[in-house]
Amino acid sequence: MIELDGVTCRYGRGGDGEGDDEDGDEGVDDATVAVDDISLTVPDGEFLVVAGANGSGKTTLVRTFNGLVEPDAGTVAVNGTPVDEDLVAARSAVGMVFQDPRDQLVAATVGADVAFGPENLGLAHDESDRRVDEALAAVNMAGRERERVDSLSGGERERVAIAGALAMEPDHLVLDEPFTGLDEPARRSVVERLRALHREGTSVVVVTHDLRDVAALADRIVGLADGRVAVDAPPEEAVSALPGLDVRVPEGGGLDEPTG
Template sequence: MIVLEDVTCRYGGTGDAGNGAIGERGDATIVAVDDVTLTVPDGEFLVVAGANGSGKTTLVRTFNGLVRPDSGTVSVNGTAVGEDLVAARVAIGMVFQDPRDQLVSATVGGDVAFGPENLGLSHGEIDRRVAEALEAVNMVGREDDRIATLSGGERERVAIAGALAMEPDHLVCDEPFTGLDEPARESVLGHLRERHAAGTGVVVVTHDLRDVIGLADRVVGLADGRVVVDGTPAEAVPALSGLGVRVPRGGERFGDDRFPDDEDPDA
């Protein structure tokens, strides 16, 4: 379980959000996350939605200590993130918006093995994790493929496999569909669906609800760093449609009638 209590992150403050290392907006005076309290249960499929600059990326990077809040607390499985960064980063598998920011090895197999190797696991355990992670993203037999030769969708799948090899409690994917064509998007969606069905908590960060809202148990919407909605997908759509978030029209991508036909998908 991930628990945030009264979390605030400022650019230019004392936490990592202030050092320019990450961020959705560059103004050093910006409050990126503003007094957010949030609980993410194990096994939940959570969508964190908001326009560009709403604080989504900053928020989820507090989950495993990539960003330290200026105030408030973050704990994972009952332990404060700052007290045990390794445990937090094992429990929270993070897939960045651009997979190139986290792919560190020349080959697929080497990259997926990187995290488990740094945990000091045995060769047998590392091989098992790599094999299972590659199977989960349909890349069995491609261990020796060069990262540089992969398509954008394939790199996304390798990044997901690298996170899965850590056997996390929660898999966090930041804008996982950016730049992907339709087959690649469907492939990534399928993998996220399978991980959720297998019991892994999934958190998807997005400005476009249309791909994932049919999978979501819950949607948390952000605007200017604050939570503006925390509820079911049906509750989220009207709350976010005017805040720079693309929302489904009618039963788009659902095959049902949870949403009125006149919802604007381009708001």
């Protein structure tokens, strides 16, 4: 379980160089509030969508889940342990896929990059290899382990980043705009993998401004505006309010499950 209590995050304070918020808005004023007094619980096994326009605070919010962003006020706990007391535990339990895959790819080849996390957990080679194979298959990258990361397209790099997080098999998987740059087959493959993870008991958090791929999978949708929670409801209730937050919803507000 991920628990946030009164979390507030500011940027630009004290000339620390954090003048851009994590959702892509540049040139924010000094001490801009990116996340404003948010309390939120993500239960084990929930599929949560955090929706909002650029600058709404959604990326900053989810980066507090495993300590990538430290709140200025409030507390964050993962599985009952405060994040600031055990960053290693938080980052093992909460897997994160960044909006820009260049921020997390660390190895020269596809296979080595996806294996980086499992190997750092000290897993046996057979187990690490199994995780790498399954994760790459999930994003339509099977058999490409030896390809160099720097030779890949932007969409392919996104898929490798997702595979790297999947290979960690975390309790909670957080994906920030995971479908950006993906072609239709890859989008369907990732959706199917997220559906399977959810059914297996992993809590999944998807950050997006476009609900068409994930609305039907969600148990709950939280919509942010100006750093605050504007919507917190089941999908059937949330979709009617979300267009007012500059969020794209399925045509007609339909919530039929995507087909693969």
